[in-house]
Amino acid sequence: MWVPNRLLDLRNRVFANPAFQRWAATFPLTRLIAQRRARQLFDIVAGFVYSQVLFACVRLRLLDHLAEGPLTLDQLARRLDLPPDGARRLLRAAVSLRLVAVRGRDRYALDELGAAMMGNPGIAAMVEHHAMAYVDLQDPVALLRGEAQGQALKDYWAYVGADVPASAAGHAVDGYTALMADSQHLIAGDVLDACSLKDHRCLLDVGGGDGSFLVAAAKRWPHLRVILFDLPAVAERARARFAREGLAERATAIGGDMLRDPLPQGADIVSLVRVLHDHDDEVAQRIIQAAGRALAPGGTLLVTEPMSGTRGAEPIGDAYFGFYLLAMGSGRPRTPRELKTMLRAADFDRVRLVPTCRPMLTRLMLARK
């Protein structure tokens, strides 16, 4: 909705007035909104403390313990190796965040959000790895000014800033490859629900990690051949994974550098899953072009990643991924419109956004070569 600037200025002057704020907090018609806005602001101000509460829960495996059934304070204190006061403080904080529920006097169980976390082990892995993001984001202004660079995330994502990413050794890719595999549980199902591969013959997943996405695709579509392309050390892990899953007949993993080596030919659909946002515009455009060269005319390109400006999830694309990628030192989240322009520039047409059930985590764009 378009609102004239003068009106917005007036609104902001009124909202900034402490007397108005006090009045709005007591007047029956505005009280609830005023409380909600104050709470929203507090959550932004204090969000890092909430995250540290969750970090402590994850580190101490509190939720895993409660997943076995309700436990008393004493039992938990022993299992977490905390003094009773420390355990009580953590439990009260976790209760306030709906991770843990009180079940009687000094007895605790999982609450809604704790239970949701247990269903997605990828979330706990994300929380643990955020320790690096905290370090890198200590001085966000210096990052924004380009006066400082994060180091921890850059080292973790071994391909970022590497002259020859294909030379990354196994130990350098293990951490991020496992993290990406864990969090694919939140992605692959949503993407495959949104996009049928019934009419496709062969799917090439570029930057496909340990193959989690392709394993899900191949299991859902038994006729489908799948090819994974990633750095040699990562592709090796995917090859082993395909063998473990009994997919060696239908699944191939090829190692190389997507920016230097030609991508494998023969697929009628190429996917870029959480790949483009890692890279600055010029590099991302080259990746799209490489994907285009791997496809015959009529082939499909599938791009899926969290996007900027997603309604209802704006802070996830623009604040979380915007700053995460800033700290990592490469890439940015893009709006669907920006991605569309990049795809068209690489001669893709019929570009369309396909709805996914949890767009906050991943959105889906398809295009035709």
Ligand SMILES: CC(C)=CCC/C(C)=C/CC/C(C)=C/C=C/C(C)=C/C=C/C=C(C)/C=C/C=C(C)/C=C/C=C(C)/C=C/CC(C)(C)O
């Ligand atoms: C039955 C009755 C009566 C009512 C039902 C009420 C109801 C619907 C309750 C809901 C219960 C429920 C099913 C909840 C489910 C919750 C879920 C699925 C929550 C999922 C949360 C996901 C989270 C928090 C995901 C976090 C992901 C993060 C932080 C991802 C980070 C990704 C990174 C850092 C990626 C890096 C890759 C790079 C480098 C950018 O390329």
Ligand SMILES: C[S@@+](CC[C@H](N)C(=O)[O-])C[C@H]1O[C@@H](n2cnc3c(N)ncnc32)[C@H](O)[C@@H]1O
């Ligand atoms: C953010 S991860 C996404 C992994 C996977 N698609 C997923 O969503 O779980 C990016 C992937 O791109 C791969 N990658 C980065 N640079 C590459 C390059 N130059 N050539 C080939 N793969 C590359 C990484 O090794 C990593 O597996």
